[in-house]
Amino acid sequence: MQQSSPIGIFDSGYGGLTVFRSIAEKLPQYDYIYLGDNARSPYGDHSFETIYRYTLECVEWLFSKGCKLVILACNTASAKALRTIQQKNLPTKYPDRRVLGVIRPTAEVIGSYTTSKQVGVMGTRGTVNSKSYLLEINKFFPDIKVHQQACPMWVPLIENNEHLQSGADFFVNEYCNALLAQADDIDCVLLACTHYPLLLPKLKASLPDYINILTQGEIVAASLVDYLDRHPGIDSQLAKTGFKSFYTSGDTNAFDEHASIFFGENLKSAKM
Template sequence: MSIGIFDSGIGGLTVFKEISREFPQADIYYLGDTARVPYGNKSKETVIRYSIEAANYLRSFGIDALIIACNTASSYALDTLKESLDIPVIGVVEPGVETALRYTENKKVGVIGTSATIRSNSYRFLLEKENIEVFQKACPLFVPLVEEGIVDGEIAELIIKEYLEELVKKGIDTLILGCTHYPLLKKTIEKIYPHLKIVDSSQAITDFLHRENLYFEGTGKRKIYITDESENFERFKNILVGDNIPLEKIELSKLCTL
């Protein structure tokens, strides 16, 4: 049994890491669309097209389930992929919301994400159905920070405070990291705001898979593909999942024609 995971770049490796740990026997194929990162500033139509291309590429490996490890793609393309594919398709939004509902005590939840994710109101819609007061903030500088490896230190702390101070003043007790890049900033966020309960998409996804009784057995194969060479991607890949899984660059034309 095998799992396909795609994201616009580095962030989805946090999901890849957690799923690899929780399902060691599963065959896991990861695609990072590094040539076209970020997705968060793209139109809905473009994100859907990119997502279809990524999904079709991963389908060529005979995957049994697809995980959209990108909040923007989950917000815009989940329904399209569910309709067009005959395998389970899992986004990050619903698992993140379920975790936040378990965490929050005062029913005030903050959501941060790319501009596209926040515009989609995908988190707000599900949370408000449960009578949660939602405070959202687009954090467009977080993805380039992570992609450049600036996840701690003075610059990262200043930008985090600039974005999050407003939400914290609203009294939130739980913060959803609505982008899979953001868990790489999690330690710095916790350092600045230790009282917040942080919802990490990578952990929320694995919890969701267990609750849905989705179990995968295979040979434990691990493959990571990217659409453009990236030193930062390789560095974080080595930090997060080790250097024993080589990167393989695929031609973007191959991805787009499948």
């Protein structure tokens, strides 16, 4: 790995900024490049092949910007593209690069958040249909029963800044009720889309108080800290000046306007 390499963070749109925010809070000294593929988002309803192609194109673009470590801060991309990129593309073309996702770090710790061993997973159709969480959670906690619920209307509501309006209540309640109807004793609900933390006020109102609502930002950030501790050779090559840059494949003005809602501060993006 060459010197002065920033950490790349990729998402299909804005949602990965919630993960980036947690990572930057825990590891503020590193340099980062964030890329949102807003021109082609949302990814949730696309085929495996399309999502793999889009994700690989964006990962390779981050590689071209000097990133040797890339985080797929997108559940759909992690579910449908990560394994192929890790097993097919990296060994043959980029043996010195690393691409990590958000599903495995979450699956590794989810057992700590449930007593009943009944867990709900709410995500895009792409994430749910991939069954990635079913497979990964079963590897670490075979006694946990996973109940999945696709929530196709949530990302459009959030990206159009309608998520806190009263009109969003119907879709929040509809999907929450559909999930809870699958089992009486679900006590942990994973928000398996990085957009969904913006719905937390409505989700807390819709779900029973005893349910742990799990978001991924802090989990992924803690996992990255552990990864860098275990891979000092990679860590030693990462740039540490605290610089952040933001790119989008879509309109930069629209990105800047919406991104601040996810990232918690105003930012200025450039065109991919």
